[in-house]
Amino acid sequence: MLYKCAMTSAGNTTVSASPKSESPAEQVADSVIARIERLITNGVLKVGEALPSERNLSEKLGVSRTALREALGRLRGMGIIATAHGKGSYVARLSRDVDTSPLLHLFGTQPRTLYDLMEVRAVLESEASRLAALRATQADLVMIRRRFEEMQSAEQGLSLEAHAQRDHAFHRAINEASHNPILVHTLDSLEALMLRSVFASVCNLYHRPALKKIIDRQHQRLLAAIEAHDTQLAARVSREHIQGLKEMFMEIEQDEQRLDRAQMRLDAESRP
Numbered sequence: 001m002l003y004k005c006a007m008t009s010a011g012n013t014t015v016s017a018s019p020k021s022e023s024p025a026e027q028v029a030d031s032v033i034a035r036i037e038r039l040i041t042n043g044v045l046k047v048g049e050a051l052p053s054e055r056n057l058s059e060k061l062g063v064s065r066t067a068l069r070e071a072l073g074r075l076r077g078m079g080i081i082a083t084a085h086g087k088g089s090y091v092a093r094l095s096r097d098v099d100t101s102p103l104l105h106l107f108g109t110q111p112r113t114l115y116d117l118m119e120v121r122a123v124l125e126s127e128a129s130r131l132a133a134l135r136a137t138q139a140d141l142v143m144i145r146r147r148f149e150e151m152q153s154a155e156q157g158l159s160l161e162a163h164a165q166r167d168h169a170f171h172r173a174i175n176e177a178s179h180n181p182i183l184v185h186t187l188d189s190l191e192a193l194m195l196r197s198v199f200a201s202v203c204n205l206y207h208r209p210a211l212k213k214i215i216d217r218q219h220q221r222l223l224a225a226i227e228a229h230d231t232q233l234a235a236r237v238s239r240e241h242i243q244g245l246k247e248m249f250m251e252i253e254q255d256e257q258r259l260d261r262a263q264m265r266l267d268a269e270s271r272p
Contacts (some may be wrong), residue, residue, distance in 0.1 A: 001088035025070070035061060037080065040091055041181040051081065051089045092149055117197050118246040119192070122239050124187055125171065129222060129238035131178035133231045140177035141227055147173040148223050152216070163206065164199040170219065171198075174226065174238075201245055204252055218244065220259055 039045045051057060051072075058068045069090055075081045082092040101270040132140070147170040152164055171194075175187050187194065205211045225234035 005223070023044055025067060028067040029070040029074065032063055032068060033075060036071065036075060040080065043176050043181070043184060047091050047092050047093050049056075050087060051091070053088070081140070111195070114197060114200060114249065115246060118195050118242055121194070121197065122242040122246075124183065125175065125237045125242060126239040128175045128178040128180070128183055128187070129226065130231045130235035131180055131183070132174045133226045133229050133234035135179045136177040136226060136229070140173075144170070144173045144177060144223065144226060148219065151219070159231050160199065160202050160206075163202045164195060166194055167202060168198045174222070177226070195247075198247070205248055211216070213246065215241075 036045070036051075045051070052060065054065050054068055054072075058065045061068065072081065076083065076089075079092055081089050083089050132144075136144070147166070151166040153171045154166055173185075175184050178184065200214070205215060218237065222234065222237045222241060225237050
């Protein structure tokens with residue numbers, strides 16, 4: 001018999017037996033729920049993505065449409081899927097919209113946050129890259145290379161925001177190839193800040209040919225390491241890439257400060 005443990009408010013652990021035996025229909029519904037939840041946590045079904053029709057999904061899962069409806073109803077009750085007229089059932093937003101978080105809003109207004117975020121990215125994305133090199137399937141590698149080629153082939157007239165989206169999509173494809181849903185969710189929860197850091201890179205670095213060339217080469221090395229399933233190299237290249245961006249930002253900031261100081265000295269000397 002399976003026992004479940006739970007923490008009490010006092011910090012003590014209680015142990016209880018599993019609920020009484022379920023009916024065969026309930027067991028089928030539980031199995032369907034577990035399989036759909038697995039598809040979501042593994043990133044196969046994404047937030048906002050429509051589920052297949054009841055007919056197709058019941059055939060794919062090998063269950064009756066009655067059992068499927070029961071499972072979908074319970075998933076709706078849990079807030080995991082939602083239904084909209086004309087759209088059918090789709091994966092609901094499972095976490096709070098980061099744009100509404102006051103704390104993340106405050107983070108986004110502070111210049112120092114960019115450097116703090118780079119430190120977090122270096123830790124999380126280097127591990128995601130290592131796991132991607134270890135676990136990536138052939139389908140994962142196709143997706144990563146596809147995002148890389150889209151990023152590299154960006155048209156000259158593309159907006160800075162679109163460039164940032166493509167850069168971010170490349171890194172997100174690597175994160176998803178880690179096959180660690182908790183790591184992916186953690187990075188996704190910081191998506192608004194992540195996009196700001198990528199946009200800062202595009203806005204401040206991409207128009208500098210020497211720096212853009214370095215960034216392109218780092219992306220190429222990261223892709224090659226993951227495709228070669230070289231875990232140590234993938235982690236190191238990812239960490240060096242983000243650390244390199246941080247150092248580029250700091251150098252630009254220092255250049256601007258030097259220019260400001262020089263201009264203030266010049267202005268002071270010019271005053272009568």
